Amino acid sequence: QDTIKVGILHSLTGTMAISETALKDVALMTIDEINASGGVLGKKLEAVVVDPASSEPLFAEKARELLAKEKVAVVFGNWTSASRKAVLPVFKELNGLLFYPVQYEGEELERNVFYTGAAPNQQAIPAVEYLLSEDGGGAKRFVLLGTDYVYPRTTNKILRAFLHSKGITDANIMEVYTPFGHADYQTIIADIKRFAAGGPTAVVSTINGDSNVPFYKELGNAGLKATDVPVVAFSVGEEELRGVDTKPLVGHLAAWNYFQSIDNPTNAAFISKWKAYAKAKNLPKAESVVTNDPMEATYIGINLWKQAVEKAGSTEVDKVIAAIGGQSIASPSGYTVKFDESNHHLHKPVYIGEIREDGQFDVVWKTDGPIRAQPWSPYLPGNEKKSDKAPAK
Amino acid sequence: MTRPTTSEMLALTRQPLFSPRMWAGIASVAAVLALLPLCNLLFPAGHALHVPAHTVALLGKFMCYALAALALDLVWGYAGILSLGHGIFFALGGYAMGMYLTRATAAAAAQAGGSGLPGFMSFLGWTDYPWYWSFTEHFAYALLLVVLVPGLLAFVFGYFAFRSRIKGVYFSIITQALTFAAMLLFFRNETGFGGTNGFTDFRSIWGLDLTAPGTRAALFWLTLAVLLGTLVLARALVQSRYGRVLTAVRDAEARVRFIGYEPLGFKLFIWTLSAILCGIAGALYVPQVGIINPSEMSPAHSIEMVIWVATGGRGTLIGPLIGAGVVNGLKTWFTTAMPEYWLYALGALFVLVTIFLPQGIVGLARKLLNRRNKDKEQTHA
Amino acid sequence: MRDDGPTTLIMNPEHELGGHASYGRAASSEVDTRHGVILYLDSVNVVFDGFKAINNLTLDIGVGELRCIIGPNGAGKTTMMDIITGKTRPSSGTAFFGQNIDLTTLSETQIANAGIGRKFQRPTVFEAHSVFENLELAMKADKRVWPVLGARLRGEQADRIGEVLETVGLSAQFQRTAGLLSHGQKQWLEIGMLLMQEPRLLLLDEPVAGMTDAETERTGELFNSLKGKHSLMVVEHDMDFVAQIAQQGKVTVLCEGSVLAEGTMEQVQNDERVIEVYLGR
Amino acid sequence: MNMHLPIPHLRRPLLRLAPAWLAALLLALVSLWPLPGHAALEPRTLAALAAASNDERLAAIGQLGRSSDPQAIVVLQALHEGRLYADPAAGQLWLQSGAGDAVTTADGTAATLPETATRITINNRLRRALASALATAQLHATDTATRLQAARQLRHSQDADLLPQLNVALATEPDPAVKKALQIAVASLELQSPDASTRLHAVNLLAHAQEASFRAPLAAMLEKNAEGQFHEPDLAVRTAAAQAVQKLDAHLKKIEWAGNLFYGLSLGSVLLLAALGLAITFGLMGVINMAHGEFLMIGAYATWLVQLAFRQWAPQWLDWYVLAALPVAFCLTACVGMVLERTVIRWLYGRPLETLLATWGISLVLMQAVRSLFGAQNVEVANPGWLSGGVEVMNGLVLSYNRLAIIVFSLLVVLFVWLLLNHTRLGLFVRSITQNRRMADCVGVPTGRIDMLTFGLGAGIAGLGGVALSQLGNVGPDLGRAYIIDSFMVVVLGGVGQLAGTVIAAFALGSISKFMEPFAGAVLAKIAVLVLIVLFIQKRPQGLFAPKGRSVE
Amino acid sequence: MLEVTQIDQYYGSSHTLRRVSMNVQSGECMALLGRNGVGKTTLLRCLTGVLPVASGHIHFDGVDISKLPPHQRAALGIAYVPQGRDIFARLTVEENILMGMARFPASKARHIKEEVHELFPVLKTMLARRGGDLSGGQQQQLAIARALVAEPRLIILDEPTEGIQPSIIKDIGRVIQMLKARGNIAILLCEQYFDFAHELADRFVVLNRGEVVTQGTHADMGSEEVRRLLAV
C-alpha cells in the first residue's frame, strides 16, 4: 500500500455546510500541498471525503466507516460540539485520531482528539478583558447573547464567573438566548438598547451561524453603532462576513487566533495558496474567497499531524499521539504555535479585530504571544480537581 | 348468480398472515440478517465470510429505522393519519434508554472518582439527579419508560386531537408543531437532557460492555426479533376486523359512525401503539448508534421517516421496511461515494419514485409479479 | 334465479328484536317503545345561516310502521334524517327514540348503536373494501375497540352475510371492491349494509334512485317484508314505488321544513296543495 | 518585512498594527518638516494622530476638535472614515478624498500616495472621541440639520470641558429645535454641577427629554452611597429626580408597548410574505409543497443576482436594485415553479401526500443546486440606502425602514393576490379544479394550463417573499428551510384555502410571539407559540376560517 | 352529429365496453338503456373524455375527438350532466352555473341567462348558497342548469331525473322537448326511469354487459324484448 488514507469529516450538506465546506476544501488543499512536496514517510496522502450531512448520528456512522472500513490514519473534521460528542465514542472504541479545528467551549480532554481551535481562555476571556479595558470602551455592563445550545451556555457561564471576578455584578449582566435559526431580533435589540441606557455596555455574542445576519442587520437599522454598544462575536469571521453587508457593522469586534489581515509572510503564502487553489478547483465564487481561523486551524492541524507522523516514523495512532506533544509550526497567525506537551491543545495567540468595511478585520489588540489552553476553565467550580493531562489509554 | 358458500367467505376472512411465498421471503431475509453478526463473531477479519463490524452496526441501525417506518405506516397507511412528528416518539424512547445508559456510564465514572452525575449536570451545578431521572438506573424501569413515555404522550395528544376531529393536514401540522416544540425544549440545557449534545459516550448496558462484539450481536438479534415480531403483529392487526374498521375510518370516517363504530377509540389505539413501537425503535437505536440528541426531534427527521414509508410503499407493511433500508442504504452509500452530489441523486430518487411508482417499491414489485404470473398463466393455458 | 325473493331475510329468532341486549355502549338502556311509538319529533327547527331548513316539524312513527315521506326538493327530508341520526343538531325542539332516548344528546355512533340505521341519499359505501367486508363491517356486533380487536367471523354470521348478499343481488360480486361497483349496485350494497345492522328503525333516503323498474319492484317487496318487524322511514320521489310500499299506510308530505299533508297515498295524491308544490300537473 | 498582499480589488496596502518605532520616527520626521501654510494645524498634533498610544491620539483628536481651522474637520473626517494615511518614510499625512482616489496632503495640496504609506486605523474609543470632536466642530455649521445632529450627538457626552463651548453655541443658536437639543446636552452635563439650583434646573429639563439614557444618572441621584447618604444631597433635587424617573418609566412602558406592537406587525408581515405563496400552492391547489422554502430562496438569490448586476453595470442606480429585483424574482421563481408543475407536480394531483415526497425531493435538489452554483456560504445582500436605518418615534422607538417597507409590501402583495383570485376567473377556476378536477375539465376548464399558471403564481409570490426576506436576514441555501415550518403553520392555522385566514393568522402569530417574548424569552416564546397552535387547532380543527356547510364532514 | 364506432374500454383487466357503436343526430333524443352496471355511465364517460377508449373512434361533427381531453371536447360544445351530480361543493350556486360557461371567454360569461332561472326557480333564490349545501334534487337541477348554460350542441345526461320531485321531472321533460324542437342540439339521455325515457326518446340503444344488444326507434321501445332486457 503506497498511500496513507486521511479522512475528512465535514458536512457538505445541511445546515452546517455553510461553515464546513470551506474546511473540507482547505484540508484538500493542504493534502495536495503535502503530496506535492513528497507526501508523508514517502507515501502520498489520499483524502477520503464523506458527507455526514449535518446530522449527528450520521457523523457517528461516517466516523466508524472511516476508521473501520476505510482504515484512515487520521480524521480531520467536525464543527459543532454535538457532532464532536457524537463521534468521540467511536474514536475511543476504534482508537482513531481526530483533529478538531474549531473554537469550542472546552470542558473536554480526550486522548484521541487534538484540538487546533481555541479553548475559552484563548478566545472568550481575552475578548471580554479587552472590552473591560479603556481601549475596548471600558464596558460596565454586559449582554451575553447566544443561541440556546451548549457552546453559548457554557461560554457564558464561564464569562459570567469571569465577570464576577472583575467585580461586575449580576445586575449588570443580561443573558439572552434565542432558538436556532432565530431571525427576528427586534425585541432583543430593543432590550439591549434599554439595558445599555444604564451605562457603557458591550454585547458578547455567541449567536450561531445563520442568525448572525439578521442580528447585525437589525442592529445596524436600529441605529446601535459599535461606538454605542460594541458587539464582540466568537463565531463571526471573514467567511461569515462574506454573506453580510458590512457597512453598518464597522467597528464591531471579533476575537480569534487568526485573521486574514494579519501581515506576515507565512500568512501571505497561505492566502495566496488558498486563492490559487480556489481558482484552480473552480470553487464557487472563487474570486472572492477568504481565509479564516478554523481554516488556518485545519491547515496547521494537518501539517502538525504530518510532522508527528514523521517523528514517530509511523502512522500508527498510539505512536502519533506520543509524538505529537510539543510539535510546533510557524503558523499564518504570525507565531510559531505548538501543541502542548500534555493537553492536546495548541498554544495560540489571541487577536481582537474590528470589522472593516471590506469584510476584513483591523486588529486592535493582541496577546503578547501564544497562550496555553485551559480546557477546564478555572472559572467553573469543580474544575480545579480536573487534570489537564489528556487521559492515557 | 352463484351464491358464495359460508366456507368460502370464512376462508376469505381467515387468510393466512402471509402467503407461503411471502413467509419464505421473510424467513430467508431474516435468516441472512441473523447470520451476519455470527459471521462477524466467528470468522476472523480477512476471512472470505467475515462480515465487518461496522456493516453489522449499520444494518442494526437500519432495522431500527425500519421499525419506526413500520410504526408510521400503521397509522399513515392503514388509518390515514399522517404524522409529521413521529420523530418525537422515536426520540423519547431513545432518551428513556439513553437515561439508563448515561447513568450506567456516570456510575462507572463515579467508581473511578467522578461525581456520579453526567458531565452536563455537574456543569449545570446540579448536585443530584432531578426527580424525573429517578429510578432510571434500573433497566426494567427504563424499559417501562421506553413504552410509557411515548405511549402516554401519544395517548393524551391523540385523545384530544381525535376527539376534536382534527384530520388531514391539520393533524399533520400540529404533530409537526409538537415535535418542533419538543426539540426546542430539549435543546435547552436546563431541561436536563444534555442540551444539543444529548447523550453519548455510553459504556455498558445491563452490565455488558457496549463495545464488545457479543453485546453488539445481541442487540442486533434483539432488534431483528422485535422487528419480525412487530411485522407479524402488524400484519395480524391489519388483517383483522379491527384493521378493516381502521381502513374504513381512513376512507370515510363519518360513514363509519353511522354504522356504530366510534372512530376515536380505533384511531387512538393504533396511534398509541404506533408511538410505542416508535419509542421501542428509538430505544434499540440508541445503544447501537451511541448517541441520542434533539436533532432526532427535528421536523425534517420526521419527514424523512414519512419518506421511507412512501418510497417503500405505504399501506403495505413490507414496503416501509424496504423503504427505510433502501433510502438509508443509499444515503450511506452516496454520502461516501459522491459526497457533494448525493442530494441530487436522493432528490431525484424521491421524485422518480412518486411519479413512476405510485405504490412505492413494493407496488412495482407487485406489478412485476402480477405480470409474470399472468404470463405464466397464459403459457399454461 | 332466485325464487324465494326477499323472504330469506325474515329473521331467525336469534335476530329478533329485543332478543339481545343492545350491543353498543351508547344505549345504556334498551329503547322503550311501550307506547307503540318508536320515533317522536317535536317542534324541531333547524336553521342554516339564517335559512330555515326545518320549521317546527312534528312527526311520530309507530313501532313496525313503514312511513313514506315525500316532498319537494329541499323540503328538508334529508335534513330530518340528519337530525335523527345525529349528523345535524336541531336549533330547537326534541327528537326521541322510543320514550327514553333523547337523540339530540347522543353522538352518531351512539344513535347507530341504539338501533337506528340509515341509507344515504348518495350511496356511500367503503370504497376500498370488498362488498363482503362492507357487509361484515356493518354487521350487528359489539363495535367497541377491544371486542373488535378480538372479533372473528363466526359461521352463522357468514351465513347471514350470504343471505343478505343474495337479497341485494350481489352474490357474484362479493369479493369485488365496492368502489368499482356501478351506481345502482352501490345503492343495493348500502341497503344490504343497513340490513346487516339489524336496526329497529331504518331510514332510507331515496333507496330506488338509479334502479331499474324491475329492481324497484323487488326493493318494494323487500320493504314490505320488513314492515311490522322493523320500523321504516322511506323517502322517495318515485310515486309508483311509494304507492307500492305505502299500501294503506300513512304518507307524509313535507314542504319547506314542516308537514304539509299526511294521509294515505290516495289522499295525498289528490291533495291540491301537494299537486301544486310537488306532483305537478 | 512588509509584504504586499495580493488582493486585487484592494488598491491600498493592507493595514496592520503600526509598530512603535514607526510612530516615533514619524513624530520626529513631522517635526522636522513643518507643514507649510497652516500654522493653526500643528504638525505635532497631526503627527500624534498616527501615534502608537491611543491616549496620545485621543488628545490630538480633542485638540483638533476645538481648533477653529476648517481643515481640522477635514482631517478628522478623513480619519473617521479611514481615509487618512501616514508614511513613516516621508513623515507625512495623506488624505484620500471621499469620492475617488484623489489624494491630498493634510493641508489640502494634491499629491500622490506613496507605496509605503499605510492607512491609520482607529478603534471604537477613538471613533467615539472623533464623533464628539466632529460634533463640537459642527456646532456652528451653517446648516441647521448638521447643527441639530451635532447637538444631539453631544447629549451623551460626559466631557465637562465641553460645557463652555455648548453654552456659547446655545447663546447664539437661532433654531428652537437645535436650541432644545443643546439645552438638554447642557443639562446632562450640569447634573454634576456643585450648585443645587443648577442641578434642579437640569433635572427638570431632563424630565421632559423623555430619553432612556437619562434614567440612569437620575436614578443614581436617588441611591445611597456606602455611608448611607444620598448621592444627591439636596431634597428638592431628589424629589424632582424621583418624579423625573417616574415620568421616564411611564414613557418607557409606552415605548415598549408600541414597540411590541410594531415588532409583532413586522414579524407578522414577514410570516405573511413567507406563507402567501404556500397559501396558493398548498391552500388552493392542495400540493403539500415542501419546496416552497426553496422558492423563497430562489427569490432571495434573484435579488442578490440583480444586486450584482447593478453593481456591475449600473452602480449609479444601485439604490434601486430592490425594485428591479421584484419582477425578476417573481418571473424567475414563477418559471421554476411552472417547469416543476409541468414535469413533476402534474402527475400527482389527487394524491396530495405524494406531493410531499416529490416536492421534498425537489427541495433537496434545488438546495444542492444553489450550493453547487453559488457556494454553501451565504451571499451578501445589502439594504439599499433608503431601506437602511430607521425613523425614531416617541423618542426611543426606532422603526427601521426595511421593516416598514416590508409591512407595506406584504399588504400590497395580499391585495394583488386577492384581486387576481377574486376578480379574475383564475380564482374561480382554481377553486373548481381543487374541488372536482374531473368535472372542471368536463365544463371546459383547461385544467393543465390553469394548474401551471396557478402554481407559477404561487411560486412567483414566494419569490417576492424571498426578495423581502433578503432584506432582513441571510441569503443562503438553507434560507427556505428556516421558513417552511412557519409557513405551513400560518396557512393551516388560517384555514387551508382561506386567504383571509392566512393574513390574520400571520399577524396573530407575529403579535403573539412578540408580546410573549419580553417576559418569556425568545426560546420559551417560540415553544409557547407552537403549543398555542396545537391548542388552538383543538378548538378549531379546520383553522381560523373553517369551511362550513354540508360538504365538509 | 355524434358517431361512435366500435369502441372498447377496459377497467384494468375487465372489459367494460365491447365494440360499442351508435350515433346521435342533431335535433333528436337518443335514449341509452340498460340494467345496473352494464356500462352506461362508462360509455358516457368515454364520450366526454373522462375515460380513455382502448380502441375505436368517436367523431363529433366529423372530427375525431377520441383522443381529445375533456375540456377540448367541452369547447366543441359537448355538455355533460354526470351521474352523482358532481357539483362544486364549495362554490356558490351562482359560481357553479358560471362554471358551466367556462368554455366561453370571460366577457361572455358574466351573467346567467334568465332562461335558467325560469326553468329552475329555486336556484334563483339560492344563488349565494354553497352548491354542496343544496338538497340532492336541487343539486341535480343545478347540474342540469350548468350544462344548459354552456349552449351545447350535444348534451349528455346521465340519469337526470334521479332524486328530482315529480313536478320538476315534468319540467325537465318539457325542456328536453323544447331543445329537441330547436333542432340544433343532440341529446343523449341515459335513464332508468323507463316511462320518462320512452316519452322523450326518438331512438334508443340497450346495453348489456358492455355490448349493444338492441336498438331501435321510439316505436320499438315498448316491445317485450326491450322490457326483458331491462328486467332483473
Ligand SMILES: Nc1ncnc2c1ncn2[C@@H]1O[C@H](COP(=O)(O)OP(=O)(O)OP(=O)(O)O)[C@@H](O)[C@H]1O
Ligand atoms: N348545511 C347547510 N347549509 C345551508 N343550507 C342547507 C344545509 N343543509 C341543507 N340546507 C338546505 O336545507 C334545505 C333542505 O335540504 P334537504 O337536503 O333536507 O332537502 P330534501 O328534502 O332532502 O331534498 P331532496 O328531495 O332534493 O333530497 C335545502 O334547501 C338545502 O339547501
Ligand SMILES: Nc1ncnc2c1ncn2[C@@H]1O[C@H](COP(=O)(O)OP(=O)(O)OP(=O)(O)O)[C@@H](O)[C@H]1O
Ligand atoms: N373505476 C372502475 N373500475 C373498475 N370497474 C368499474 C369502475 N367503475 C365501474 N366499474 C364497473 O363497470 C361496470 C359498468 O359500470 P357503469 O357505471 O358504467 O354502469 P351503469 O350502466 O352506469 O350502471 P348504473 O345504472 O348502476 O349506473 C360495472 O360492473 C362496474 O362495477
Ligand SMILES: [Mg+2]
Ligand atoms: Mg334529500
Ligand SMILES: [Mg+2]
Ligand atoms: Mg350509471
